[in-house]
Amino acid sequence: EAEVAQSPRYKITEKSQAVAFWCDPISGHATLYWYRQILGQGPELLVQFQDESVVDDSQLPKDRFSAERLKGVDSTLKIQPAELGDSAMYLCASSITGTGSTDTQYFGPGTRLTVL
Amino acid sequence: QKEVEQNSGPLSVPEGAIASLNCTYSDRGSQSFFWYRQYSGKSPELIMFIYSNGDKEDGRFTAQLNKASQYVSLLIRDSQPSDSATYLCAVGESSGYNKLIFGAGTRLAVHP
Numbered sequence: 001e002a003e004v005a006q007s008p009r010y011k012i013t014e015k016s017q018a019v020a021f022w023c024d025p026i027s028g029h030a031t032l033y034w035y036r037q038i039l040g041q042g043p044e045l046l047v048q049f050q051d052e053s054v055v056d057d058s059q060l061p062k063d064r065f066s067a068e069r070l071k072g073v074d075s076t077l078k079i080q081p082a083e084l085g086d087s088a089m090y091l092c093a094s095s096i097t098g099t100g101s102t103d104t105q106y107f108g109p110g111t112r113l114t115v116l
Numbered sequence: 117q118k119e120v121e122q123n124s125g126p127l128s129v130p131e132g133a134i135a136s137l138n139c140t141y142s143d144r145g146s147q148s149f150f151w152y153r154q155y156s157g158k159s160p161e162l163i164m165f166i167y168s169n170g171d172k173e174d175g176r177f178t179a180q181l182n183k184a185s186q187y188v189s190l191l192i193r194d195s196q197p198s199d200s201a202t203y204l205c206a207v208g209e210s211s212g213y214n215k216l217i218f219g220a221g222t223r224l225a226v227h228p
Contacts, residue, residue: 042204042218043160055213091159095214103214107159
């Protein structure tokens with residue numbers, strides 16, 4: 001069964017350092033999502049790509065976060081500099097089209113970030 | 117601000133009982149509704165989706181949707197200890213590109 005791949009699975013860093021997360025969506029999925037999930041809360045969308053274009057980054061803290069999906073396949077999410085409040089699970093998801101009410105999102109295993 | 121509300125729990129049920137999980141949402145135009153299960157430290161796993169008013173059954177799971185009341189529920193029949201997890205309700209936003217708004221989840225504990 002096809003799955004969303006993410007790496008690393010765990011990352012520990014010190015505040016003010018840069019971190020990067022990688023995601024490879026299910027083959028053929030045009031839409032890729034990055035979510036942040038703080039412990040005890042539901043996932044919150046950070047950025048959504050349709051192919052290589054950003055279609056929603058309204059909740060992305062653009063002063064420190066950046067995301068790219070250059071060839072419309074895999075994607076990288078970067079934080080620079082990391083802050084203590086960035087400690088969370090970073091989830092990547094993908095869906096076939098990203099449009100229409102019947103499109104379903106499938107999640108990768110996530111990256112657990114701890115900022116010291 | 118569009119919201120999805122869930123009781124945080126924990127909801128404790130004995131093995132074999134029916135677990136009932138509830139969710140309300142604020143976006144009256146939403147057309148798609150999803151239930152995800154999340155084990156501690158793991159990522160969300162899709163259980164069911166529902167788009168039309170009424171009930172949808174899949175094995176031991178039944179999703180119920182009432183758009184007029186802006187209410188979604190998930191019933192788990194014959195609950196098993198392996199069902200113990202956090203259940204996330206997600207609602208598709210009526211505007212934009214298939215954006216999902218998640219609730220904070222309900223923690224379910226099934227005891228033997």
